Amino acid sequence: xxxxxxxxxxxGGEALSLWSGLTFSIxxxxxxxxxxxxxxxxxxxxxxxxxxxxxxxxxxxxxxxxFVTQAWQLLLLRALMGxxxxxxxxxxxxxxxxxxxxxxxxxxSCVTTGQIGGVILGPMLGGLLADWVGLRLVFIITxxxxxxxxxxxxxxxxxxxxxxxxxxxxxxxxxxxxxxDNPKLMICLFFTTMVIQxxxxxxxxxxxxxxxxxxxxxxxxxxxxxxxxxxxGISALISAPRLGRLGxxxxxxxxxxxxxxxxxxxxxxxxxxxxATQLGVLRFLLGFADGAMMPAVQTLLVRHSRxxxxxxxxxxxxSFMYLGNVAGPLLGAxxxxxxxxxxxxxxxxxxxxxxxxxxxxxxxxxKTQLAQPVDESSQHNANAADSAKTQG
Numbered sequence: 017x018x019x020x021x022x023x024x025x026x027x028g029g030e031a032l033s034l035w036s037g038l039t040f041s042i043x044x045x046x047x048x049x050x051x052x053x054x055x056x057x058x059x060x061x062x063x064x065x066x067x068x069x070x071x072x073x074x075x076x077x078x079x080x081x082x083f084v085t086q087a088w089q090l091l092l093l094r095a096l097m098g099x100x101x102x103x104x105x106x107x108x109x110x111x112x113x114x115x116x117x118x119x120x121x122x123x124x125s126c127v128t129t130g131q132i133g134g135v136i137l138g139p140m141l142g143g144l145l146a147d148w149v150g151l152r153l154v155f156i157i158t159x160x161x162x163x164x165x166x167x168x169x170x171x172x173x174x175x176x177x178x179x180x181x182x183x184x185x186x187x188x189x190x191x192x193x194x195x196x197d198n199p200k201l202m203i204c205l206f207f208t209t210m211v212i213q214x215x216x217x218x219x220x221x222x223x224x225x226x227x228x229x230x231x232x233x234x235x236x237x238x239x240x241x242x243x244x245x246x247x248x249g250i251s252a253l254i255s256a257p258r259l260g261r262l263g264x265x266x267x268x269x270x271x272x273x274x275x276x277x278x279x280x281x282x283x284x285x286x287x288x289x290x291x292a293t294q295l296g297v298l299r300f301l302l303g304f305a306d307g308a309m310m311p312a313v314q315t316l317l318v319r320h321s322r323x324x325x326x327x328x329x330x331x332x333x334x335s336f337m338y339l340g341n342v343a344g345p346l347l348g349a350x351x352x353x354x355x356x357x358x359x360x361x362x363x364x365x366x367x368x369x370x371x372x373x374x375x376x377x378x379x380x381x382x383k384t385q386l387a388q389p390v391d392e393s394s395q396h397n398a399n400a401a402d403s404a405k406t407q408g
Contacts, residue, residue: 020151024087035087039094041342046098048338054102055109055331059324063110064175066102066327071169073100075162082155103165104131105334109327110175112318120318121268125260125311129253132307136249139242192325201378202320202329205313208272209333210340211371212309215279217344218351218364220245226357231292244296251303259308263315269379272312275305276372283365287358 018036026035058066077097084090107127115123145154193199219226224241227234234240263271282302289295314333321329351363 019146021087021090023151024084024090026087035091039087039091042091043094043098043101044338044341046095047101048335048342050099051102051105051334051338052328052331055105055328055334058106058109058327058331062175063106063113063327064169064173066106067110067169067173068166070101070103070106071162071166074103075159075166076100078155078162079159082152082159102331102334105330106327108314109330110173112314112326112330113323114176117319119264121260121263121271121311121315122257123260124314124318125256125308128260128307128311128314129256132249132252132256136246136253140246192328195325196321198320198378202317204374204378205316205320206333206336208276208371208375209310209313210336210343211367212306212313213337213340214344214347215283215364215368216248216306217341218348219360221345221349222352222357222360225352226360227292227295229357230289230295234292240292244292244299247296247300248303248306251300252307255304255307256311259304260311260315263308263312268312268315268319269375271308272316273372273375273379275308275312276368276375279305279309280365280368280372283361283368287361287365 017040018032021035021039022032026032054066054070074097077093077100081090081093081097084093108124111123111127112120142154142158145157149157193202196202223245224237227241227244228237231237231240259271259275279302282298282305286295286298289298314330317329317333318326347363347367348360351360
């Protein structure tokens with residue numbers, strides 16, 4: 017993205033950094049704002065329709081990005097891309113609705129495996145294509161891949177057992193949370209999603225510079241830092257489905273708390289590494305925890321909500337995920353500027369510790385019992401029984 021913005025006429029380090037940051041982050045900011053809207057529409061119109069909307073919309077907008085001539089045009093299209101996003105949360109909601117809840121941990125972990133694979137392969141494929149065919153053709157090829165996803169979704173994905181929620185039956189945002197058995201836990205899970213994304217993104221702005229500090233004589237810093245950055249994704253691919261299946265057996269909340277504690281210890285250890293090899297090993301181990309945390313959160317969201325609000329719950333959760341994508345790099349950049357690279361890992365560990373504390377607290381709290389609706393006939397029978405007892 018910075019190279020493409022430079023081609024569009026933005027010169028100079030500060031201006032290029034500013035435009036790159038705005039162009040990258042505006043997609044997440046707009047997506048965070050509209051994700052609940054798409055989640056609500058998914059509950060009323062169906063998740064498959066939302067998948068088709070997201071795949072076609074993103075493909076069309078990314079195709080247009082190949083033909084921009086000014087940086088402001090790219091910025092505008094990146095904002096529009098945020099409006100059309102939402103494939104992954106609706107895919108999660110669709111899987112959650114189609115799979116028996118006792119197997120939802122395994123199923124959502126499998127979907128997350130595909131997402132992680134894309135995170136690993138995307139930058140690598142984009143870099144290779146940029147060197148091979150040029151920057152503009154990367155957007156065209158990406159749009160073509162999204163159109164293939166649109167066709168696969170249209171013809172191969174089936175949505176069964178879906179009951180649309182009418183506009184009259186649609187719950188307000190307040191009523192959605194009132195219908196939950198443990199609304200405070202749900203909000204805590206939303207913030208957990210944001211924390212997970214913050215942890216993944218906080219070290220991104222400083223990772224290359226930190227690797228260069230650890231290995232000042234290395235000639236291939238770009239490759240070395242890229243390899244270390246990709247290591248958590250490799251181990252997450254291995255752990256996600258296995259830990260998801262284990263969570264279905266022993267309890268998803270146990271998997272979530274355990275992996276968050278492990279990640280806390282690993283982030284703390286990273287602040288004391290003395291060479292790039294140690295950092296690589298710790299980040300590889302971190303990936304095993306990363307592969308379980310987000311699927312665990314999504315599984316708990318499914319198990320603590322009803323089917324008629326699943327889309328909205330996943331939409332809210334996606335908003336917090338996007339906020340984490342924005343807040344993480346900001347946290348890393350701010351802490352590194354004030355205290356140095358090592359303190360970024362320490363600060364990230366503190367954020368995880370605070371989140372673990374609140375998760376444990378709300379899991380200890382008893383669940384509030386939902387008031388059961390009483391129809392007129394049952395109320396009449398109950399009154400008659402009470403009257404008979406009184407006469408007796």
